Amino acid sequence: MKDGPDIARIATLIGDPARANMLVELMGGKALTAGELSRVAGVTQQTASSHLTKLVDGGLLQTVKQGRHKYFALASDEVAGVLEALMGVAAKSGHFRTRTGPRDAALRKARVCYNHLAGDMGTRLYDGLMAQGHLCKTDDGPILTDTGAALMRDFGIDLDALSRKRAPLCRDCLDWSERRAHLAGSLGRALLTRMEELDWLTRSAGSRVLTFSDKGETAFAATFES
Structure with missing residues (x-):
């Protein structure tokens, strides 16, 4: 394997249609819940949670906690x-x-x-x-x-x-x-x-x-x- 940044991993994370829909929705700048993003992606909340975990682990999203609620937002500009x-x-x-x-x-x-x-x-x-x-x-x-x-x-x-x-x-x-x-x-x-x-x-x-x-x-x- 070649040394250097692994762009294939990032491309794979973005390339899934459900995850792509979530990411584009977050381009509005507002942090959203897993439930809100599951509706955007057209998947169950359980499936959405799995996708969101991958996006957070991959450095594309960050979590924002407010009280008992957890929100998701793009990780950076x-x-x-x-x-x-x-x-x-x-x-x-x-x-x-x-x-x-x-x-x-x-x-x-x-x-x-x-x-x-x-x-x-x-x-x-x-x-x-x-x-x-x-x-x-x-x-x-x-x-x-x-x-x-x-x-x-x-x-x-x-x-x-x-x-x-x-x-x-x-x-x-x-x-x-x-x-x-x-x-x-x-x-x-x-x-x-x-x-x-x-x-x-x-x-x-x-x-x-x-x-x-x-x-x-x-x-x-x-x-x-x-």
């Missing part, structure tokens, strides 16, 4: 990035689980990708910040410039608090529908949270779709694209 990239490969190859339609169009326009903004609106945010010099490309990924830091503080983002977190401030995430980068990392999460606080957008129940109001989309363009 890196796991979310891998899943988003795989969705891009599947979409490019024409492999879809359902027929396209209005819901698909909404998903492509704006959606949650592990608690940051993805879809057309996500890449618009990223491209706008780059074009205005608020983000700068480096070999290690995007970094926030001085003007970008000033913009974020004016927008109500606590950069000092974000800098104390273990997660990187800025990170590229390959958007599956746009096939270009959108902004992940702790800043990406903070921006989505702030947009929700300002009522620019709302989350759709039972879906990853984000819906911008007309007022929110206008404010978005004025803040990040002009």
Whole structure:
């Protein structure tokens, strides 16, 4: 056997349809119970528990305990990035689980990708910040410039608090529908949270779709694209 990371094991874990459905459902950023994930996967709760144990042991999921309840969430931003990239490969190859339609169009326009903004609106945010010099490309990924830091503080983002977190401030995430980068990392999460606080957008129940109001989309363009 060749030395190095065992990608076959990870591919096997993701490749099972029931486990893949669970992982994609968790891309919404919310921690879910085994019962909730069993319904998503279309399997019994006992079977779901077996799948979840494998995903936790494989480093793809983490458990979160609250009182007597146990929840499951993606283990890291890196796991979310891998899943988003795989969705891009599947979409490019024409492999879809359902027929396209209005819901698909909404998903492509704006959606949650592990608690940051993805879809057309996500890449618009990223491209706008780059074009205005608020983000700068480096070999290690995007970094926030001085003007970008000033913009974020004016927008109500606590950069000092974000800098104390273990997660990187800025990170590229390959958007599956746009096939270009959108902004992940702790800043990406903070921006989505702030947009929700300002009522620019709302989350759709039972879906990853984000819906911008007309007022929110206008404010978005004025803040990040002009």
